[in-house]
Amino acid sequence: MADDADRRKPPHRERRAAPRPARPSRPPGESGAARHFAQSYAEARDKFFVAARSRGLGVETHVHPLTGRDGEMLAMDVARDGELAAPSLLVVSSACHGVEGFCGSGVQVALLGDTGFHDEAAAAGVAVLYIHGLNPHGFSWWRRTTNENVDLNRNFRDFAAAPPANAHYEELAALIVPETWPPDAATAAALDAFVAEHGERALQQAISGGQYAHPRGLFYGGNEPTWSHATLRQVLHRHGARCERLAWIDLHTGLGPSGHGERIFACRDDATALARAKRWWGDVTSFYDGSSTSAVLTGLMFNAAYEEAPQAEYTGIALEYGTLPQNEVTLALRADQWLENHPDTDDATRAEIKRRLRDAFYVDSDEWKEKIVAQGVDAARGALRGLGAPPTPAANDRRAAG
Ligand SMILES: [Zn+2]
Numbered sequence: 001m002a003d004d005a006d007r008r009k010p011p012h013r014e015r016r017a018a019p020r021p022a023r024p025s026r027p028p029g030e031s032g033a034a035r036h037f038a039q040s041y042a043e044a045r046d047k048f049f050v051a052a053r054s055r056g057l058g059v060e061t062h063v064h065p066l067t068g069r070d071g072e073m074l075a076m077d078v079a080r081d082g083e084l085a086a087p088s089l090l091v092v093s094s095a096c097h098g099v100e101g102f103c104g105s106g107v108q109v110a111l112l113g114d115t116g117f118h119d120e121a122a123a124a125g126v127a128v129l130y131i132h133g134l135n136p137h138g139f140s141w142w143r144r145t146t147n148e149n150v151d152l153n154r155n156f157r158d159f160a161a162a163p164p165a166n167a168h169y170e171e172l173a174a175l176i177v178p179e180t181w182p183p184d185a186a187t188a189a190a191l192d193a194f195v196a197e198h199g200e201r202a203l204q205q206a207i208s209g210g211q212y213a214h215p216r217g218l219f220y221g222g223n224e225p226t227w228s229h230a231t232l233r234q235v236l237h238r239h240g241a242r243c244e245r246l247a248w249i250d251l252h253t254g255l256g257p258s259g260h261g262e263r264i265f266a267c268r269d270d271a272t273a274l275a276r277a278k279r280w281w282g283d284v285t286s287f288y289d290g291s292s293t294s295a296v297l298t299g300l301m302f303n304a305a306y307e308e309a310p311q312a313e314y315t316g317i318a319l320e321y322g323t324l325p326q327n328e329v330t331l332a333l334r335a336d337q338w339l340e341n342h343p344d345t346d347d348a349t350r351a352e353i354k355r356r357l358r359d360a361f362y363v364d365s366d367e368w369k370e371k372i373v374a375q376g377v378d379a380a381r382g383a384l385r386g387l388g389a390p391p392t393p394a395a396n397d398r399r400a401a402g
Pocket residue numbers: 096097100251252253254
């Protein structure tokens with residue numbers, strides 16, 4: 001896999017694709033939420049380290065075997081505030097989907113700098129675990145997938161079993177990522193015909209539900225654990241194996257209205273866990289009952305929480321922030337996968353596709369960042385209240401999750 005990635009991305013491409021320098025209108029030390037956000041993976045990682053050190057926290061670094069687009073080291077970095085023996089643990093993670101880490105990292109850095117939040121956590125007996133850069137390769141290279149072209153949030157399935165089927169993806173694979181870009185008229189017409197027959201929601205389900213048969217396609221879940229998968233399991237096992245209650249807020253972007261953070265239930269299909277999530281976080285949506293803007297997904301990352309911390313009562317959400325309209329996000333993803341499959345594409349086209357991809361997952365405006373941080377802090381506080389509350393009579397409900 002590493003060889004493939006190297007061949008697709010020769011070193012001279014790294015220079016051509018280097019991010020723009022930070023804007024001069026954003027001096028260091030500026031006020032407001034925007035100061036927590038970065039313009040490159042390396043800058044985001046620096047901000048995370050500075051914020052962790054300011055809290056007096058060490059950082060546990062899991063080095064990725066490949067380098068980033070600026071030649072920088074890639075890693076999954078972990079900072080923990082609170083004892084390993086704490087009865088409750090809140091995990092806050094970023095960059096499951098690579099490029100979405102620009103948003104998630106900003107929320108983590110904001111939380112690390114929020115003294116009031118950490119005082120509340122300590123008072124509630126809750127340890128907080130920040131996992132920065134779940135998929136650092138995608139973060140650095142502005143891709144949603146890992147270096148294996150795998151959607152990390154479809155990669156946590158039982159590999160001994162037959163992969164989940166996705167018949168509509170099978171039918172549409174050559175249209176979703178066509179041989180030529182932009183798509184020709186026949187491709188566009190065929191997708192329109194599918195929508196006319198089955199509806200927009202069916203197209204979203206086909207594309208984003210997850211598929212395991214097209215390694216050069218979109219939302220490919222892979223047929224073995226990726227580096228990020230294996231590394232995350234180690235981290236969850238080390239940090240989560242002793243707590244009684246485990247909460248997880250996994251930060252995402254690219255779905256829903258711009259700046260709105262949808263709290264999507266990220267547990268097994270269990271009514272008691274859903275009721276608990278709603279008590280903690282209020283308006284929680286679920287794709288099990290169709291209330292979420294998300295399609296029904298397979299191979300989700302939260303499976304690792306049940307498996308690596310089986311003793312804990314687990315409650316989790318994906319906090320999914322809207323960016324651009326969904327058709328623009330999907331077009332950006334299709335173009336980016338086409339580019340990945342055509343590494344000899346000219347520089348101008350490459351730069352345009354990469355810029356469009358990042359814009360689809362990161363709204364680089366102060367207003368958007370203010371909204372993102374406010375909702376992120378609010379969700380983290382909701383988890384503290386839930387984790388710190390005395391166990392309810394139904395506290396052993398995790399057994400119902402099966
Ligand atoms: Zn995501």
